[in-house]
Amino acid sequence: MDTGILQQIISEKRLEIAELNRSLPIAMLEERIANRDAPRDFLRAISPERLQLIAEVKKASPSKGLLCPDFDPVVLGKSYAESGAAAISVLTEVNHFQGSLEYLAVIKDKVDIPLLRKDFIFDEYQIYESAAFGADALLLIAAILSQEQLSVLLQLSHRLGMDCLVEVHNEIELEQALQSKTKIIGINNRDLNTFEIDINTTRRLIPLVPVGTSVVSESGIKSREDIITMMECGVNAVLIGEALVTAESIPDKIKELMG
Numbered sequence: 001m002d003t004g005i006l007q008q009i010i011s012e013k014r015l016e017i018a019e020l021n022r023s024l025p026i027a028m029l030e031e032r033i034a035n036r037d038a039p040r041d042f043l044r045a046i047s048p049e050r051l052q053l054i055a056e057v058k059k060a061s062p063s064k065g066l067l068c069p070d071f072d073p074v075v076l077g078k079s080y081a082e083s084g085a086a087a088i089s090v091l092t093e094v095n096h097f098q099g100s101l102e103y104l105a106v107i108k109d110k111v112d113i114p115l116l117r118k119d120f121i122f123d124e125y126q127i128y129e130s131a132a133f134g135a136d137a138l139l140l141i142a143a144i145l146s147q148e149q150l151s152v153l154l155q156l157s158h159r160l161g162m163d164c165l166v167e168v169h170n171e172i173e174l175e176q177a178l179q180s181k182t183k184i185i186g187i188n189n190r191d192l193n194t195f196e197i198d199i200n201t202t203r204r205l206i207p208l209v210p211v212g213t214s215v216v217s218e219s220g221i222k223s224r225e226d227i228i229t230m231m232e233c234g235v236n237a238v239l240i241g242e243a244l245v246t247a248e249s250i251p252d253k254i255k256e257l258m259g
Helices: 003-023 026-034 042-046 073-082 101-108 124-132 147-159 171-179 200-208 224-233 250-258
Strands: 052-057 087-091 115-118 137-141 163-168 184-188 214-218 237-240
Touching: 003 124, 026 124, 042 052, 042 087, 042 163, 042 184, 042 214, 052 073, 052 250, 073 087, 073 101, 073 250, 087 101, 101 115, 124 137, 124 147, 137 147, 147 163, 147 171, 163 171, 171 184, 171 200, 184 200, 200 214, 200 224, 224 250
Parallel strands: 052 087, 052 237, 087 115, 115 137, 137 163, 163 184, 184 214, 214 237
Antiparallel strands: none
């Protein structure tokens, strides 16, 4: 994703959050949070010995446009859960990925595995919002957060019972993530400046991650060969969206990938 699109998304999000703060203030979100079921354990779900799959509910992307013309978040979510995914990532960004917070709520009712909210999160309001709409975990992107922001959002998420996948793209962001004491690192193989994908990013960064921290590899994982590469790298889980939502048969594609 080029930095122009990234900055545009963040600008749009700021306006969206300001509007939501008026129509659905944090006090109302806290009421919803008080009445929800206990969050599911995302960290535990992705951390067994063998490689786990986080399958993504993704309708579109800025680079490829519409990925899944007959998109149904509940059908996708159920198919992932029934095919052995350890967790489901739900893209909720509206303008560029055609996502929705409502997808979290409707999928949560139909599956029993943890849900990760994937969005551009930089404001405490979004943490309360994630919990209120059923997220068990959420994505924090180191590239758009200061060290202080990352620590504050991580602590608030944990206080509300949610795990955080802290996403990094290079050594500097990885150091920032490790300083925050996160338990889960996401290594994104997509360069946010050039949009190019290189799964060797995972191979390069994973030796720098301390033992005991769970690692998720994201972006560009499309084949069984890619999965074997990730196994050799020693990651705990892979996050796959595009290769699944564009597949003719999701169960067959998951079987092919995960073996």
